[in-house]
Amino acid sequence: MPSVVIVYQSGFGHTEAIAKSVVEGVRRVETTDAALINADDLKGPGSDGTLGPEWDALHRADALVFGCPTYMGTVSAGFKRFMDCSGNIWGEQRWRDKLAAGFTVAGGLSGDKLNTLVAMSVFAAQHSMVWVSQGIMGAGEINRMGSYLGMMAQAGNAPPSETPPPEDHETARRFGERVARATARWASGA
Numbered sequence: 256m257p258s259v260v261i262v263y264q265s266g267f268g269h270t271e272a273i274a275k276s277v278v279e280g281v282r283r284v285e286t287t288d289a290a291l292i293n294a295d296d297l298k299g300p301g302s303d304g305t306l307g308p309e310w311d312a313l314h315r316a317d318a319l320v321f322g323c324p325t326y327m328g329t330v331s332a333g334f335k336r337f338m339d340c341s342g343n344i345w346g347e348q349r350w351r352d353k354l355a356a357g358f359t360v361a362g363g364l365s366g367d368k369l370n371t372l373v374a375m376s377v378f379a380a381q382h383s384m385v386w387v388s389q390g391i392m393g394a395g396e397i398n399r400m401g402s403y404l405g406m407m408a409q410a411g412n413a414p415p416s417e418t419p420p421p422e423d424h425e426t427a428r429r430f431g432e433r434v435a436r437a438t439a440r441w442a443s444g445a
Contacts (some may be wrong), residue, residue, distance in 0.1 A: 277320060294336070321356070329374055354387075
């Protein structure tokens with residue numbers, strides 16, 4: 256069964272909430288499996304430069320969805336650490352031809368979230384991955400941020416139980432479903 260791994264970093268819980276909605280969307284496609292990994296749980300390279308077994312699920316996945324908050328106009332420090340730890344994977348091109356996609360959450364309507372998605376897509380390109388875009392027409396209740404490169408949500412200054420709003424969670428579910436369908440097609444060679 257094709258698999259999608261959502262690897263995320265969340266500072267205050269809002270990005271984790273959206274990551275769970277992405278997983279729900281992936282699971283709407285019954286022929287695709289989903290897993291959720293917190294980037295903070297992935298250990299960096301050991302003294303010999305190798306990564307631990309907790310990275311194996313990422314290697315086995317057919318698609319990786321990256322998610323993090325937008326801080327100061329780019330990926331969070333915790334997510335950047337994950338990116339930097341993948342240097343040996345990049346050197347070996349272990350993720351070549353996997354599908355990749357990304358999402359981000361920020362407090363502001365803009366918050367320079369696009370720059371975060373650009374950073375994720377460049378990261379995926381450096382790993383020779385194939386990027387899956389948002390694929391949902393924007394500026395309505397669904398994809399209300401009007402994002403096309405990846406999924407965006409607005410958190411505001413309330414706890415994750417109150418924000419992002421339901422529209423952003425449904426956008427995340429539809430985004431996860433799109434990635435799952437693309438993964439199923441990609442894995443089958445269609």
